Amino acid sequence: MSRLSPLHDALTLCTFCPSLCHHACPVAAVEGRDTVTPWGLVSLVHHIETGSVRLTDDVAHTLYRCSGCRACTEACLHGQDVEGILFTARAEAVARGRRPHARERFQHDQAPRDPWWETGPARFHPDPTVLLLPGHRDLVSDATAVRKTLRLCERLDEAELACADASLLDVGYDLWAAGYRDEFALRAERLRQAVGDAAVVVVMSAEALYALKVIYPQVNQALAAQVLHVSDFLLPLLSGAVVSRVGGAVGYHDSCHLARHFGVFDVPRELLRRVLERPPIELRQREADTFCCGGTGCLGITAPQTAAAMSEEVVQMALEAGCERLVTFAPECVGGLRAAAGERLRVDGAITLIDEAVAGDEA
Ligand code: SF4
Ligand code: SF4
Structure with missing residues (x-):
């Protein structure tokens, strides 16, 4: 069965809606095209699901005109999960061999690393209790913000937080968003194992936070650790500083x-x-x-x-x-x-x- 079949009712709802959320979509706003409004994109998925549009590479390309920002969901009276629909449609396209963007573009293990990682961060620990996980490739290629977070924690007398090997791993958010679900599941399993026995994972990237807290459990890779965004971790530390x-x-x-x-x-x-x-x-x-x-x-x-x-x-x-x-x-x-x-x-x-x-x- 196609991944799109269970979405049939949701797809129909958007298709027969007079596009009441188009004003909220930032992609539609900057591109100025009906095709890339939430209504246009979900209607396209509906036509693919019913077979009235063939899923070619060109059609699949259009499915990537969405940042998953959920502004449309916020504006929609029905709270439609347009992000979920489109990202599922990308997964369906990938599964059918329609891949306008190669998988390698969403795998970031080969991204350049800041030499700081190689020389051994001052607070690097092989098995920390509180693991600092940057969660975005930009923080691996330029570790300035990671270094500052560690320095900040030292000044705020937080002694447990440290980096470990898992800090260098891409959490796989882009693989998931691009529809490469099998590769994402493998990545999630690898990262969960690398996190080891950490009691708390402090993540710096907001999209990585979403991946760890919401998407990992969907592929049976929920972390046993408590997952916190760095802002939640720092707020109590700043009291009295x-x-x-x-x-x-x-x-x-x-x-x-x-x-x-x-x-x-x-x-x-x-x-x-x-x-x-x-x-x-x-x-x-x-x-x-x-x-x-x-x-x-x-x-x-x-x-x-x-x-x-x-x-x-x-x-x-x-x-x-x-x-x-x-x-x-x-x-x-x-x-x-x-x-x-x-x-x-x-x-x-x-x-x-x-x-x-x-x-x-x-x-
Ligand atoms: S997301 Fe809601 S408002 Fe937007 S087209 Fe679909 S049903 Fe209409
Ligand atoms: S989730 Fe996608 S379709 Fe909805 S407003 Fe954001 S960019 Fe537009």
């Missing part, structure tokens, strides 16, 4: 995974309030209404120009709001936003900002 508050006009960009997949708005803002001279500036679209910067759903690999245009929209919102600096708690958002911002706006991971405040003059 001596900080030199950071000045300037700093805005906060909600990542889709933290804000919409997990409904996390307050913890990141509370952390920023504790280290900034004045509260973080709010963008026009924020919290559950945040505008996806195109950094997830493997959109940067499958439709880089679209992803870049989405980042530009977020940068424009930050500039409109008077920001001189924009921070986010998702490393997958940082690269695209930084590239879009250029010299107009400084973009950082929030760890950098917190490290500045706690490190004081040493930063």
Whole structure:
């Protein structure tokens, strides 16, 4: 049976809907085409399911015009899981041999590693109780934020947190998002074994957090460890810490995974309030209404120009709001936003900002 058959009722619902969520979709907004609205994409999947459209490579290509941001789900009266439908349709395309994007593009083990990993991080431990797991390739190729997180924990007297071999492993989110489900399941099994007996896994990437907490259990690879986002881990540590508050006009960009997949708005803002001279500036679209910067759903690999245009929209919102600096708690958002911002706006991971405040003059 096709993976699409169980979705028949959901596919029919969108197909006969007057596209009531199209205004919410960032991909449709920057591409300006009906084909890539949630309605257009789900209708296409419906036609594939009923056999009225043949699943060719070109048709499969269109299925990758979605970042999985869930803005449409938020806008839909029925709460349709468009992300789930499209990512399942990609898996169906891959299973039928329709692969407009080769698997290797979503496997990141060969990505360059920051030499810091090879020389042995100061707080590297083969079997830590609290494992720091970056969870995104950008943090493996440039370990600056990882180093800062470890340094921050030392200054905050957190002695248990350490890196281990598992820290270098890609959690497989892109494989899952791109429809390479068998490869994802193997990756999840490998990572679960590498995590070993850690009691807590602190993950820095928001999409990796989603993978570990939501997708791993779906492939019977749930971690026994408690999985925390780094913001949840740092908030109690910062209580009572001596900080030199950071000045300037700093805005906060909600990542889709933290804000919409997990409904996390307050913890990141509370952390920023504790280290900034004045509260973080709010963008026009924020919290559950945040505008996806195109950094997830493997959109940067499958439709880089679209992803870049989405980042530009977020940068424009930050500039409109008077920001001189924009921070986010998702490393997958940082690269695209930084590239879009250029010299107009400084973009950082929030760890950098917190490290500045706690490190004081040493930063
Ligand atoms: S997701 Fe909801 S609002 Fe959007 S097309 Fe489908 S049924 Fe309509
Ligand atoms: S999940 Fe986001 S990108 Fe995908 S169709 Fe919905 S609004 Fe558009």
